[in-house]
Amino acid sequence: xxxxxxxxxxxxxxxxxxxxxxxxxxxxxxxxxxxxxxxxxxxxxxxxxxxxxxxxxxxxxxxxxxxxxxxxxxxxxxxxxxxxxxxxxxxxxxxxxxxxxxxxxxxxxx
Amino acid sequence: xxxxxxxxxxxxxxxxxxxxxxxxxxxxxxxxxxxxxxxxxxxxxxxxxxxxxxxxxxxxxxxxxxxxxxxxxxxxxxxxxxxxxxxxxxxxxxxxxxxxxxxxxxxxxxxxx
Numbered sequence: 001x002x003x004x005x006x007x008x009x010x011x012x013x014x015x016x017x018x019x020x021x022x023x024x025x026x027x028x029x030x031x032x033x034x035x036x037x038x039x040x041x042x043x044x045x046x047x048x049x050x051x052x053x054x055x056x057x058x059x060x061x062x063x064x065x066x067x068x069x070x071x072x073x074x075x076x077x078x079x080x081x082x083x084x085x086x087x088x089x090x091x092x093x094x095x096x097x098x099x100x101x102x103x104x105x106x107x108x109x110x
Numbered sequence: 111x112x113x114x115x116x117x118x119x120x121x122x123x124x125x126x127x128x129x130x131x132x133x134x135x136x137x138x139x140x141x142x143x144x145x146x147x148x149x150x151x152x153x154x155x156x157x158x159x160x161x162x163x164x165x166x167x168x169x170x171x172x173x174x175x176x177x178x179x180x181x182x183x184x185x186x187x188x189x190x191x192x193x194x195x196x197x198x199x200x201x202x203x204x205x206x207x208x209x210x211x212x213x214x215x216x217x218x219x220x221x222x223x
Contacts, residue, residue, distance in 0.1 A: 032210075043201050093208070100155075
């Protein structure tokens with residue numbers, strides 16, 4: 001089955017700096033890759049997603065890149081703000097179910 | 111729509127007791143997922159339903175765990191008997207179709223003492 005690895009597990013940045021989180025997946029049949037943000041006491045919420053026919057997607061300060069050959073995808077957050085502090089999860093869809101990475105705790109210091 | 115609704119938000123129970131977690135998916139969604147979240151294991155998929163039918167329950171840890179979806183607007187996850195190692199946050203999520211967003215509920219924090 002699908003296996004998703006995510007790095008780093010924790011990330012601390014200064015406000016205004018960029019943050020990058022990386023994930024790899026194992027099954028080349030996976031073709032949908034969402035990113036979720038989870039704030040304390042809440043369920044994960046989708047922030048951006050990418051499908052396998054696209055190499056990059058951007059939404060304001062957030063961008064995701066996908067390299068299908070290497071089986072890895074990354075989340076880029078530019079001009080980070082304190083409200084970006086949360087746990088971020090990558091996921092890969094395989095046979096109709098989402099397999100999640102282990103999460104990255106991002107802390108943005110003012 | 112109010113989103114995915116889970117109840118209760120918090121549950122504290124004694125070891126050996128039966129626990130039932132409830133979920134109301136978003137109206138019109140035909141996929142429903144149960145996840146368990148712990149510090150050690152992250153977000154684990156327990157079971158998912160499509161059109162009220164269980165499709166994959168390979169993530170259900172033991173026979174003590176069971177899930178049902180009697181209709182399109184309701185699902186339950188039952189643990190009987192509960193054990194301290196079942197303590198976790200349990201999330202229900204629903205989705206419209208393949209390769210689209212899964213919407214998560216607020217979760218149920220279960221503590222088994």
